[in-house]
Amino acid sequence: MANRIERAKMPELTAKDGRTPMPPPAREIAALRENIRYHLHRYHVLDDPELADSEFDALLDRLVELENEHPDLVTPDSPTQRVGAEPSARFAAVAHELPMLSLDKCASKEEFIDWEARCRTRVGYEGELEFTCEPKIDGVAVSLIYENGVLVRGATRGDGSSGEDITANVRTVPAVPLRLLGDTYPATLEVRGEIYMPLDGFRAFNEAAASAGERLLVNPRNAAAGSLRQLDPKLTASRPLSMYCYSAGLRGDWEPDTQWQVLEAFRRWGLRVNERVVRVAGVEACLDYVRLLLEEKDSLGYDADGVVVKVNDFGMQDALGTVTRRPRWAIAYKYPAQAATTVLKGVEFQVGRTGAITPVAKLEPVFVGGATVSNATLHNMDEVERLDLHLGDTVMVHRAGDVIPQVTKVIESKRPGDARSVAMPQRCPACDTPIERPEGEAVARCPAGLTCPAQRKESLKHFASRLAMDIEGLGDKLVDQLVERGMVKDPADLYGLDVDAVESLERMGPKSARNVIDALRASKHTTFARFIYALGIREVGETTAANLANHFRSLDALNGSSEEALNEVPDVGPIVASRIRSFFDDEDNRGVVARLIEQDIHWPTPARPAKSPLAGETWVLTGTLSTMTRNEARAHLVKLGAKVAGSVSGATTRVVAGPGAGSKAKKAAELEIPVMDETDFVAMLAEHEARGSG
Numbered sequence: 001m002a003n004r005i006e007r008a009k010m011p012e013l014t015a016k017d018g019r020t021p022m023p024p025p026a027r028e029i030a031a032l033r034e035n036i037r038y039h040l041h042r043y044h045v046l047d048d049p050e051l052a053d054s055e056f057d058a059l060l061d062r063l064v065e066l067e068n069e070h071p072d073l074v075t076p077d078s079p080t081q082r083v084g085a086e087p088s089a090r091f092a093a094v095a096h097e098l099p100m101l102s103l104d105k106c107a108s109k110e111e112f113i114d115w116e117a118r119c120r121t122r123v124g125y126e127g128e129l130e131f132t133c134e135p136k137i138d139g140v141a142v143s144l145i146y147e148n149g150v151l152v153r154g155a156t157r158g159d160g161s162s163g164e165d166i167t168a169n170v171r172t173v174p175a176v177p178l179r180l181l182g183d184t185y186p187a188t189l190e191v192r193g194e195i196y197m198p199l200d201g202f203r204a205f206n207e208a209a210a211s212a213g214e215r216l217l218v219n220p221r222n223a224a225a226g227s228l229r230q231l232d233p234k235l236t237a238s239r240p241l242s243m244y245c246y247s248a249g250l251r252g253d254w255e256p257d258t259q260w261q262v263l264e265a266f267r268r269w270g271l272r273v274n275e276r277v278v279r280v281a282g283v284e285a286c287l288d289y290v291r292l293l294l295e296e297k298d299s300l301g302y303d304a305d306g307v308v309v310k311v312n313d314f315g316m317q318d319a320l321g322t323v324t325r326r327p328r329w330a331i332a333y334k335y336p337a338q339a340a341t342t343v344l345k346g347v348e349f350q351v352g353r354t355g356a357i358t359p360v361a362k363l364e365p366v367f368v369g370g371a372t373v374s375n376a377t378l379h380n381m382d383e384v385e386r387l388d389l390h391l392g393d394t395v396m397v398h399r400a401g402d403v404i405p406q407v408t409k410v411i412e413s414k415r416p417g418d419a420r421s422v423a424m425p426q427r428c429p430a431c432d433t434p435i436e437r438p439e440g441e442a443v444a445r446c447p448a449g450l451t452c453p454a455q456r457k458e459s460l461k462h463f464a465s466r467l468a469m470d471i472e473g474l475g476d477k478l479v480d481q482l483v484e485r486g487m488v489k490d491p492a493d494l495y496g497l498d499v500d501a502v503e504s505l506e507r508m509g510p511k512s513a514r515n516v517i518d519a520l521r522a523s524k525h526t527t528f529a530r531f532i533y534a535l536g537i538r539e540v541g542e543t544t545a546a547n548l549a550n551h552f553r554s555l556d557a558l559n560g561s562s563e564e565a566l567n568e569v570p571d572v573g574p575i576v577a578s579r580i581r582s583f584f585d586d587e588d589n590r591g592v593v594a595r596l597i598e599q600d601i602h603w604p605t606p607a608r609p610a611k612s613p614l615a616g617e618t619w620v621l622t623g624t625l626s627t628m629t630r631n632e633a634r635a636h637l638v639k640l641g642a643k644v645a646g647s648v649s650g651a652t653t654r655v656v657a658g659p660g661a662g663s664k665a666k667k668a669a670e671l672e673i674p675v676m677d678e679t680d681f682v683a684m685l686a687e688h689e690a691r692g693s694g
Ligand code: IVH
Pocket: 101, 102, 103, 134, 135, 136, 137, 138, 139, 140, 141, 157, 194, 246, 247, 308, 327, 330, 332
């Protein structure tokens, strides 16, 4: 915690009269306030935060805690009295007639159970309460006012009592209706919700910005905030923004009884409501939802940092009431922080199986995304340069789900005076061969292939891995030793090892050595798909390997296939086809494969494939689908024999367009390529599955 507040200048040590020394809590409060103001300005005015959101929240939480303990020290200018952005001078300030509330937070099952129990006690209800659960969207809270169904004003939440008038910008967001549907809405309706930037839009924007050498957006939340604060609405319009609506503020003579009714009415009026909102009964059902969403979180297509649970019944909401701008009837169940700052201790250059050189940041260990992180990927040399990394830099680290932790940003103001920038290696750190980096490629490689010990080790590890030959007990440490002692050069050598040889290695007893040899023998009986995958051909993952096995059915057929023939295989395009061809054209590779077969590696011949109903077709997916993720949709199509491409061209057979489909659907229309919506798509999949071909 201490390092998070070190930015604050030392606060005045004496009270205003210049004599009385400040008591310790007053000093901490003053330091916190100054620090928080500094970070608020960076975040909201400069759009360039130096702290992860969770770290900022921790500062604010501490200040709230201290002020609660010492109410006499609360001053009107404390950041707690005005949490949020100062309305920027450029936009008109608008007062919210009904305050825009904040949410209480909890971070564990126990805290949630306590909250739910308190709700029940307070309303004196015996049975199970009804709740709505929905993703907590990481975007910008806004208020939209509709007069007689027409959008007349859009405003940011600001500090909750007044925000900024961003009507012109809000009008550019495609998900915001300029006019409501039907005629059942009240004369005045205030819709509240979250404007956010979907992840694919965020990535696309950053890719374009990177290639144009422009400044990148830090994260989707900042991107949404920055986009809405553009003075020129055309700029806002060029950013891919969307909105989910979640509550009603002013509502005239409309008197819904429940939160659920509000959402249903919103949908009828053409307002976008999250497809994942559910209405459930009881605490366990809420916790199930929290668990489910955590699993799905990384495939939602937008950033969600938790679940918002609300008591459904408005009568009960009124009975529960609101304290200090936080309703007692709602809570945000927050997932573990996904970002944190820490110090860069060094950069290591790792050589992968295919020679690709990946810079890896060595970090002061930090707890983020539910785990302690001490290594983070820096992707490639371009990224190191783009970040302008120096040793000793304070950096922002992100970790989401199972994704490898990433360094996303350098906090330049914290750079030590004597910091050296990170030097790029010119030679392979493992074999000293000069590194190659073809023009236009982001990845630098060691060209030495299997003569490079690092590549040798990595390809052996891949060969032995669970989804490949699955040689239990042949772990990384063992492979490292086998290569370093020159005992094994390629996968075929593994099968020449005996118990004595393995036992001679460090940390190997007779029993574990025996086990390794047994596992090697057992691995000889495998499947064709595993064998192909184990060879480690560039771009050939498990799916492609399985497709190749089913298509060619024998090693001779695969070995002798032309690039054209390879192109026929689902999921194989020209690049992959040429990689496979050049693998089998390589003399050394042919030798290794032949020796493996001599070692009696064998597999049953794959069954003749059922006719693939979509064979030869190329499909394109665009927009968001509500019943499955895009990856799932892609997997279904590939299973049916189709290829799935990323962009629409003359070769496209069909396009599946979900809501939010943009340029690809347009292109399809221009080229007169048939477009299918999600309902028809799902029906088509069901039909093929029923026929047993899927
Ligand atoms: S409900 C009392 N629902 O969280 C009702 N808020 O900490 C308050 N937020 O300012 C809002 N997703 O920016 C609600 N599904 C959701 C939300 C959500 C994100 C944000 C919103 C609000 C903040 C409160």
